[in-house]
Amino acid sequence: MTTTDPYAGERLKRTAFYARAKELNIRDAWAAWNGYKFAEYYYDAEYEYFCVRNTCATYDICPMQKYEIKGRDAEAMLNRMVTRDVKKIGLNRVAYCVWCTDEGRMIDDGTIFKLADDRFMLTCGSPCTAWLEMSVFGFDDVTVTDVTDDIAALSLQGPTSCATLKKMGLQGIDTAKPFDILYFPFQGDTLMVSRTGFTGDLGYELWIKKDLAIEMWDELYAAGDDYGIQPFGEAATNMARLEAAFIMPAMEFNEALRTVNFEHDQTPFELSLGWLVDFKKPHFSGRSALLKEKQRGPKYTLTKLDIEGNRPAAGSYIYSSKLCTKEIGYVTSAMWSPSVKANIALAMIKTDYLEGNLWAEIYYEKELRQYSRVARCTRKTKPFWAPARARATPPPDH
Amino acid sequence: MNRPKQQETNEYDSIIIGAGHNGLVCAAYLAKSGKRVLVLEAADTSGGLAASREFHPGFHASVAHSLSHFSSKVASDLKLSEYGYAATSKTLATIGLRTEKEPVVVHAGSLDGVSAADAASYQEFTRLTQRFAKLLQPFWLKTIPRIANASLSETLTMGRLGLNMRMLGKKDMREFMRIATLPARDLMDEFFDDDLLKAVLSWDGLVGSERAPRSPNGAVLALLYRMGGESRGEHRVPTGGVSGLIDALSASATALGAEIRCSSPVSRVVIDGNADGLIATGVELADGEKLAADRIISATDPQRTFLKLVGVEHLEIGFTNRIRRLRCNGYVAKLHLALNDLPEFNGLKQHDGRMIIAPDMDTMEFAFDAAKYGECPTRPVMEVLIPSVHDAALAPDGQHVLSAHVMYVPHEMQGGWTDDARDLMCERAIDTLAEYAPRIREQIIHREFLTPQDLEKDYRVTGGHWHHAEFALDQMLMMRPTYEAAQYSTPIPGLYLCGAGCHPGGDITGAAGHNAASEILR
Numbered sequence: 001m002t003t004t005d006p007y008a009g010e011r012l013k014r015t016a017f018y019a020r021a022k023e024l025n026i027r028d029a030w031a032a033w034n035g036y037k038f039a040e041y042y043y044d045a046e047y048e049y050f051c052v053r054n055t056c057a058t059y060d061i062c063p064m065q066k067y068e069i070k071g072r073d074a075e076a077m078l079n080r081m082v083t084r085d086v087k088k089i090g091l092n093r094v095a096y097c098v099w100c101t102d103e104g105r106m107i108d109d110g111t112i113f114k115l116a117d118d119r120f121m122l123t124c125g126s127p128c129t130a131w132l133e134m135s136v137f138g139f140d141d142v143t144v145t146d147v148t149d150d151i152a153a154l155s156l157q158g159p160t161s162c163a164t165l166k167k168m169g170l171q172g173i174d175t176a177k178p179f180d181i182l183y184f185p186f187q188g189d190t191l192m193v194s195r196t197g198f199t200g201d202l203g204y205e206l207w208i209k210k211d212l213a214i215e216m217w218d219e220l221y222a223a224g225d226d227y228g229i230q231p232f233g234e235a236a237t238n239m240a241r242l243e244a245a246f247i248m249p250a251m252e253f254n255e256a257l258r259t260v261n262f263e264h265d266q267t268p269f270e271l272s273l274g275w276l277v278d279f280k281k282p283h284f285s286g287r288s289a290l291l292k293e294k295q296r297g298p299k300y301t302l303t304k305l306d307i308e309g310n311r312p313a314a315g316s317y318i319y320s321s322k323l324c325t326k327e328i329g330y331v332t333s334a335m336w337s338p339s340v341k342a343n344i345a346l347a348m349i350k351t352d353y354l355e356g357n358l359w360a361e362i363y364y365e366k367e368l369r370q371y372s373r374v375a376r377c378t379r380k381t382k383p384f385w386a387p388a389r390a391r392a393t394p395p396p397d398h
Numbered sequence: 399m400n401r402p403k404q405q406e407t408n409e410y411d412s413i414i415i416g417a418g419h420n421g422l423v424c425a426a427y428l429a430k431s432g433k434r435v436l437v438l439e440a441a442d443t444s445g446g447l448a449a450s451r452e453f454h455p456g457f458h459a460s461v462a463h464s465l466s467h468f469s470s471k472v473a474s475d476l477k478l479s480e481y482g483y484a485a486t487s488k489t490l491a492t493i494g495l496r497t498e499k500e501p502v503v504v505h506a507g508s509l510d511g512v513s514a515a516d517a518a519s520y521q522e523f524t525r526l527t528q529r530f531a532k533l534l535q536p537f538w539l540k541t542i543p544r545i546a547n548a549s550l551s552e553t554l555t556m557g558r559l560g561l562n563m564r565m566l567g568k569k570d571m572r573e574f575m576r577i578a579t580l581p582a583r584d585l586m587d588e589f590f591d592d593d594l595l596k597a598v599l600s601w602d603g604l605v606g607s608e609r610a611p612r613s614p615n616g617a618v619l620a621l622l623y624r625m626g627g628e629s630r631g632e633h634r635v636p637t638g639g640v641s642g643l644i645d646a647l648s649a650s651a652t653a654l655g656a657e658i659r660c661s662s663p664v665s666r667v668v669i670d671g672n673a674d675g676l677i678a679t680g681v682e683l684a685d686g687e688k689l690a691a692d693r694i695i696s697a698t699d700p701q702r703t704f705l706k707l708v709g710v711e712h713l714e715i716g717f718t719n720r721i722r723r724l725r726c727n728g729y730v731a732k733l734h735l736a737l738n739d740l741p742e743f744n745g746l747k748q749h750d751g752r753m754i755i756a757p758d759m760d761t762m763e764f765a766f767d768a769a770k771y772g773e774c775p776t777r778p779v780m781e782v783l784i785p786s787v788h789d790a791a792l793a794p795d796g797q798h799v800l801s802a803h804v805m806y807v808p809h810e811m812q813g814g815w816t817d818d819a820r821d822l823m824c825e826r827a828i829d830t831l832a833e834y835a836p837r838i839r840e841q842i843i844h845r846e847f848l849t850p851q852d853l854e855k856d857y858r859v860t861g862g863h864w865h866h867a868e869f870a871l872d873q874m875l876m877m878r879p880t881y882e883a884a885q886y887s888t889p890i891p892g893l894y895l896c897g898a899g900c901h902p903g904g905d906i907t908g909a910a911g912h913n914a915a916s917e918i919l920r
Binding site for chain 2: 285286
């Protein structure tokens with residue numbers, strides 16, 4: 001018997017963990033990411049957020065783009081593409097990177113996993129195939145393979161994450177330093193674990209062959225039962241990453257290759273990612289434009305704000321005075337942070353005005369009526385949330 | 399990487415890669431203003447596609463066999479007449495051969511062998527095209543403005559183009575804007591009835607390009623470009639053949655102090671880096687020798703320059719992609735025949751013209767159709783010259799050389815360019831010739847057929863393309879070869895371009911070499 005689905009090509013794909021995720025998604029709160037059916041939240045976004053901060057929780061990162069980059073010239077090719085020095089990434093280490101157009105505008109950010117001297121994995125939020133294809137051209141020995149569908153990936157984040165993995169039998173996981181990669185035997189295959197994440201807290205990402213995804217999930221959830229394990233979706237991720245002051249595409253930055261209007265994309269310097277741009281390494285794409293940007297100073301600077309009151313400043317303009325006469329920037333992300341107990345935001349502010357007074361004009365609704373207030377903003381230099389356990393090796397036990 | 403630039407004085411101010419005519423012109427101008435110039439040529443003789451070769455004992459030919467618009471300013475600036483280049487040699491008749499009747503002869507503004515109506519239309523056709531060619535003529539010897547951030551002189555160049563267009567008057571200006579990008583076929587159909595005449599008059603808008611009569615995007619502009627010299631597009635064979643010009647250029651450059659070194663293939667441009675970025679500091683030869691200079695100027699084609707000699711690791715990704723997608727597949731093959739006697743063409747009395755074998759525009763179109771899908775055309779079209787009529791030294795006494803540009807022959811041949819494929823294409827070209835010169839086969843002593851791929855290999859020019867990159871709207875003016883490299887400088891300080899891949903384009907004009915030198919000396 002054959003049934004033909006006329007919408008087959010239009011339907012969202014299911015990730016390797018779907019069989020488990022659908023049982024736990026009791027609100028049926030699905031969204032989409034790169035063509036995959038993907039949880040906005042499972043039960044309640046705030047509850048999931050508190051699990052990330054207080055116990056541990058899993059985030060399905062199967063839809064994230066993963067490219068295997070292999071060959072004698074893989075390192076040289078990547079080094080010319082990204083702004084960091086790939087040569088400095090140690091074996092079995094991960095590095096956060098950005099890559100830019102010729103004009104120094106940011107295309108995307110992502111992580112590079114150095115798996116061997118001639119083998120890397122690049123992950124990023126949205127497909128980058130066309131740019132990679134252009135970047136590979138001219139190098140003799142390098143191949144790029146999209147392995148997004150072959151590898152199941154699950155992020156485990158929160159203070160009890162290490163304890164959960166130990167309970168699962170991953171001996172020595174507590175020796176992993178931030179950005180380390182470790183390997184463990186798993187059902188005759190290999191489970192790769194990196195100490196990475198997008199929550200600013202202690203956390204790991206688990207990488208396994210797609211066929212073993214469910215077995216891995218089950219073992220992890222069995223081990224995590226006593227440690228408060230719970231799945232979390234996009235909404236809780238967005239809260240956690242904002243506390244850590246991590247940037248999101250389509251929030252803090254507009255991918256350069258998808259930007260139509262002039263300079264509606266951003267440079268790494270504007271995003272306060274200048275530390276990722278290494279002018280001492282060999283030539284990389286966008287270098288001369290970025291050098292000029294560095295010398296001239298960025299037009300805007302992504303700034304961490306602590307805003308008085310408790311009304312999130314989502315979508316607010318930033319002004320140089322309480323009278324709101326001179327507009328000097330805009331808020332990109334904002335929330336009331338339960339962990340920090342502060343009204344926090346990220347905002348793009350014209351660099352020339354950074355040192356002066358900053359005021360946010362906040363609009364909010366109360367029972368169908370619109371209100372506004374102008375709130376004083378204080379600049380923060382450190383991430384809002386950066387617990388010591390996120391960096392400690394071994395991490396505190398539970 | 400990251401080494402500071404060498405501080406000691408280099409032996410040379412400028413190293414030019416490639417002793418084609420543009421490399422030589424650029425070298426001569428730079429030497430003329432006191433620069434120490436070294437020209438490095440991979441082949442054992444200078445001239446590139448204009449160099450003369452002995453293709454059979456006693457028989458000589460060059461790939462380029464005539465000149466249509468070599469710059470008279472370059473000739474006089476470099477005093478080429480003192481070195482044997484005669485700028486005043488008579489122009490060649492362009493002759494459309496017929497198998498039976500009298501040919502069509504276009505020469506010095508007159509037209510024979512067609513109806514009175516076509517002859518009358520020809521007057522209006524020449525009036526317009528010569529007017530338009532004159533309009534564009536000043537811009538071939540100027541740097542074309544950047545799209546943004548143009549300098550004052552560049553802005554004036556653009557302003558002058560606008561003014562010149564306006565000076566045409568409303569009627570002709572509108573006509574210019576209308577026909578500038580017309581396919582050759584539409585233009586010819588508007589003016590003429592005679593099929594052969596249409597093919598002959600469209601020839602110079604199409605030859606050397608990836609373009610047939612029905613192709614839009616540049617046939618008329620290419621035609622006007624070729625009409626931009628003082629002979630208004632009529633071709634000439636200079637004294638000593640096209641390589642006579644090369645000899646004069648080499649002699650002039652050498653006399654001005656430039657050094658020309660042949661058999662010295664460059665394997666890469668040496669790029670150094672410091673905190674400010676990359677800089678071109680020298681070249682490395684195939685034998686490992688390294689030579690340093692303040693400026694490296696490439697006369698080779700843009701793809702070869704950037705992708706092979708510089709290397710993508712020194713370039714931005716977007717820029718590399720624009721160089722990579724340059725259209726540079728050649729569609730012209732070269733046929734050289736050593737003949738035991740002067741060939742006899744039906745109805746032709748004189749052999750000193752430029753003979754076009756293309757009975758009508760459909761034949762051209764069908765030949766292109768085959769070639770663009772990687773096949774050999776069954777009926778190729780061609781431009782035939784007997785260079786030995788102009789210069790007896792090219793062949794032994796009483797014997798002759800036939801030189802033909804054969805179109806359309808693909809660079810990418812289905813199944814590859816095997817010896818069999820080359821022989822088949824050569825046979826078809828000779829079969830076609832034999833329709834017009836029935837005794838030709840008996841006269842052949844030796845034949846040589848160079849496909850675009852042979853030209854690529856033998857002359858180190860990407861795609862075997864005459865113009866290094868297709869001469870078409872998308873690759874013209876400030877887009878030639880691409881923005882950020884269209885003003886002879888490149889994204890890498892110290893590295894310049896001076897070849898046909900730059901504005902204004904290909905053919906033997908000297909304009910790119912001249913403009914590059916002006917830009918470098920500015």
